[in-house]
Amino acid sequence: MLSKIEFDIINMLYENDKLTEKELAIKLYKDVEKIKVAKKKLSDKGYLIDSRVSITGEKILKEHEIENAIILAAGMSTRFVPLSFEKPKGLLKVKGQVLIERQILQLREKGIDEIIIVVGYMKEQFKYLIDKFGVILIETKEYEKKNNHSSIYAARKYLKNSIITSSDLYFKENIFQKYAYDAYYTAVYKRGKTAERGIILDEDDRILNTMYGDRCYDIWVTLGYAFFNQRFSNNLIKILDAIYDLPETYNKFWADIQDENLKELYMYAKLCDENVIYEFDSLEELRKFDKKYLVNSESNIMRQVCYMLGAREDEIIDIESLRKIKKTLFRFKFRDCFYICDVAENDNYKISYEGYVYYLCRDIKKKFVRLYKIDKSIKVMGKNDYNIKKDLKQVYEYSKEFIDYHKRALPLCAAENVISKFVNLPLTYGFQERYIMNNTYSFNMEDNFIGCEKLFPFYQKISEICSIMFGARYTDARPFSGMNCIDMIVKTVCKPGDKIMILGKEHGGHASVKPVVERLGLKTFIAPFSVKNLDLKYEELNDMVKREKIQYILLAPSDIIKAFDLEKIDTSSCVLMWDCSQLLGLIAAKLCKNPLDNMDNVIMFAGTHKTFPGPASGLIMTNEKYLHDRMETQINPKYLRHSQMHQKISLLFALIEFEMYGVDYMAHMVHCSNYLGEKLQEAGYDIARVNGQISYTHQIFIRCDENLMNTIYDNAYRCEVTLNKKVKELFNGYGIRIGTQEIARYNWDDNALDIVAKIVKLLSQKNIDIDRVLKLKNKLPEKKLSYTFLDKEINDFWELERY
Structure with a gap:
């Protein structure tokens, strides 16, 4: 044996x-x-x-040969709206292949010829498979009320040494097999908390116990297909015969019945790589895997919805089924508004959901696609622009509750930025003294202070705008700064002993990252980096992550003239923590790639006072619910008691201002970097370039020897010119970093930049003529902020100081 x-x-x-x-x-x-x-x-x-x-x-x-395969395809997949209204999920084409057809071909490749498909919902659409592949179709009429154990029971006469799989699975590799030791279920390892069915295994991978809930954390879970050997099949049929018609059996999965009878229905786990088995529970999940579904899902319903709203398919997001209210309803978000769609004919002019009333939109001409919105007067034909006035009005109403005065000095160093009169407003109203616990997604009055409900709408508005500006499904604005973001993320997401890769200080990484993560008990690895290319060595990085089983990558570039190609990083088995403090404004303006658009397992965070002209605050964003869940209820009040609400509300004002003016500001900032860099090179400085360009950001790198670096720095101090000296391999040993984000905010033109170049050139002289520098500085234009609202647009807010 x-x-x-x-x-x-x-x-x-x-x-x-x-x-x-x-x-x-x-x-x-x-x-x-x-x-x-x-x-x-x-x-x-x-x-x-x-x-x-x-x-x-x-x-x-x-002697252990698998005899057939049974594919379960009877369900409606109600969470896969709106596509599931038109086609069974198993018949969707993913990466160029119909899901069920791909599995049939993989089974045949392993020599499994007898294939039975259990159908129910839209059964007629599966009939072509009989002629194409010679499969056997059987029907269950009880799936809707009895779940997938009814499909198993309908196929009971075919149960022997049988593979049991679902039509909507996608196996990246062929993990079927022709021979099996005993019954098994494919399983993958899930890091963090999961809603999947966790399993406890012995040393031979036999399933000893199963569980759901809080205990399912960093655990193997059943996912994919199963194999019933003859012993398992006989015992399961015997149990189903006894309990099938009992009311308490209704709605159970076959795996639930196994859990209750694990002694008779034991099986083993076939351990698999998580990146091999894909199960798409919603259109949003499929969009991440197959980008085609972002632009064209081939759904008539989606096509009609887009026509009514003047939208692209990728603008229809956060789609969810409302089957508990009515099977034909689903909700989605378009820009900053939520809609409910009913794909069945009805006479309703309003729908109530979660305390809100959605009213039928006007000008709808499609008979079976009816849209509802939280606004009686909405007109959906044509394209809506971002409504600045609406947001200003909302923020004004929120701000009536809090008035006081607070002002902050504006920093002048290259790593900081100036904020406008408009963004300064909340710093004067008295928000700083007020408390609120929790965040947008976990707020409740029971654990809070009376009066905090007046602060909560500000958090909601920040999340709403970040969803529009950054495509962030989950936003957390509670941290105080970019460094505080790192502290909060690592404390809540990682655990002592985990492995983390960081960007080395010599290669532009933030100097505080290594001591912070090591203090929290993480084992650090330095990311491979090419000083010649000023970029990561992506192939080496991915190999190291895989070889060392590194769970996290934390990239916090402080010195950067070109953003990394993050999409070259394989995050299938790790989490990428991306500190975009230096690039946040560029990302918001779409002048720099946003990893939240196309990558999985990403946390993007930033200090909000560099290229993004906001207060010194912090912002965390992710599209991954499991990462959001780890942070949401722990950051506050566990690690952060008072979140400095005046900064958060100032950040909200900055977000609204940036939505209006940010693109023009960022474009001018990058122009300033390259124009000034060219002038400094003409003046004799060694200016770094990447791909032939001086900068794609706000930063300029001057490379020099140690003596020249110290001369420039000392003269800058004496002449009140703010810049940074750098002792790093990134600068070939020594250098000076210049930032243009503040002078760009003043909208200085090329003539002004010519003067700036002359001043920086003079800073290299050992016996500098300070008077000459001062005369040049006096020729510079006035420091008047541009790219902000005019005074007339914010007078109403200033009047709040009278309260």
């Missing part, structure tokens, strides 16, 4: 006798030493000859 590991080894070697012991260990998630011991036993027993399966070994395999 072979052990489980011995069987798995000959099964794998039968398919590929070139596999090394190390490769077998990786595929089976076992130690190499265990593989070596098992292989020796197999050789001693005559099942292997020089790593090839012998005739005796083949005979053993064929």
Whole structure:
């Protein structure tokens, strides 16, 4: 009798006798030493000859042959609205292949010819598969009330040594097999908290227990397909015969019934890489995997909705089924507004949901697609622009509750920015003294202070605007600064002993990151970097992450003239924490790539006072619910008691201002960097370039020796010119960093930049003529802020000081 590991080894070697012991260990998630011991036993027993399966070994395999496959395809997939109203999910085309057809081909590739498909919802659409693949269709009429155990029961006469899979799964690799030791369920490892079904395994990967809820944290979970051997099939049919018609059995999955009868229905886990098995619960999840669904889902309903709103498909987001209210309803977000859509004919002019009333939109001419919005007078034909006046009015109403005076000095160093009179407003109203616990998504009065409900709308508005500006599904504005963001994220997302890769200080990384993460008990690795290219070595980085099993990558560039190509980083097995403090304004203006657009497992955060002209505050954004959940209820009040509300509301004002003026401001800022850099190079300075360009950001790198660096810095101090000196490999040893974000905010033209270049040139002289520098400075234009609202637009806010 072979052990489980011995069987798995000959099964794998039968398919590929070139596999090394190390490769077998990786595929089976076992130690190499265990593989070596098992292989020796197999050789001693005559099942292997020089790593090839012998005739005796083949005979053993064929005693465990899988006889057929049953594909479950009866459900409606109600969460997959609106596509599920028109087509069963298993018939969607993903990466160029119909989901169910891809699985049929993979099964056939493994020699499994008898394939049974259990249908129900839109069963007629599956009939073509009979002629195309010779499959057997059987129907269950009870799926809607009895869930997927009714599909198993409908196929009971076919149950033997059977693979059980779902039509809507996508296996990146063919993980089906022709032979199996015993019943099993494919499983993947989920880091963090998960809503999936967790499993506890013994050393042979036999499932000892299953669970849901809070205990499902950093755990193997069942996901993908299952294999029922004859023993399992017989026992399951016997149990279903006894309980099938009981009311308490309704709505159960077959896995629920297994959980209740694990002694008779035990099985093993087939451990798989998480990046091989894909199960799409919603259109939003499919969009991340197949970008085609962002622009064209081939859905008539989506096409009609887009026509009514003058929208592109990728602007229809946050889609969710409202099946608990009515099966034909779904909700979505377009720009800053939520809509409800009903795909069935009705006479309703309003729908109530979560305390809001959605009214039927006017000018709707499509008979079976009716849109509802929280506004009686909405007109949906044509394209809506961002409504600045509406936001100003809302913020004004929020601000009536809090008035006091507070002013902050404006910094002049290159890493900071100036904020406008408009953004300064909330710093004077008395928000600083007030308390609110929790964030937008976890707010409740029970754990809060009376009066905090007046602050809560500001948090909501920040999240709403960040959704528009950055495409962020979850926003957290509670941290005090960019560095505080790092502290909060690492404390809540990571745990002591985890491995984290960081950007080295020598390569422009923030100097505080390493001591902070090491203080919190994380093991650090330095990201591979090319000083020549001023960029990461992406292939080496990805290899190191995989080889060292690094769970997190934290990139916090302080010195950067070109953003990293983050999409080259493989985040399938790790989380990327991206500190975009230096680039936040550029990302908001769409002049720099946003990793939230196309990448998974990303937390983007920033200090909000550099290229983005806001207060010294912090902002965390992610599109991953599991990461959001880790941070949401821990940051405050666990690690942060008072969130400095005056900064948060000032940030909100800055977001609104930037939405109006940010694109022009950022474009001028980058122009200033390149124009000034060219002038400094003409003056004799060694100016760094990347891809032939001086800068894609607000920063300019001057490379020089130590003496010249100190001369420039000392003269700058004496002449009241703010800049930074750098002792880093990134600057070939020594250098000066200049930032143009503030002079761009004053909208200085090229003539002014010519004067700035002359001043910086003079700073290199050992015996500098300070009077000459001062005369040049006096020729500079007035420091008058541009790219902000006019005084007449904010007079109403100033009047609040009278209260």
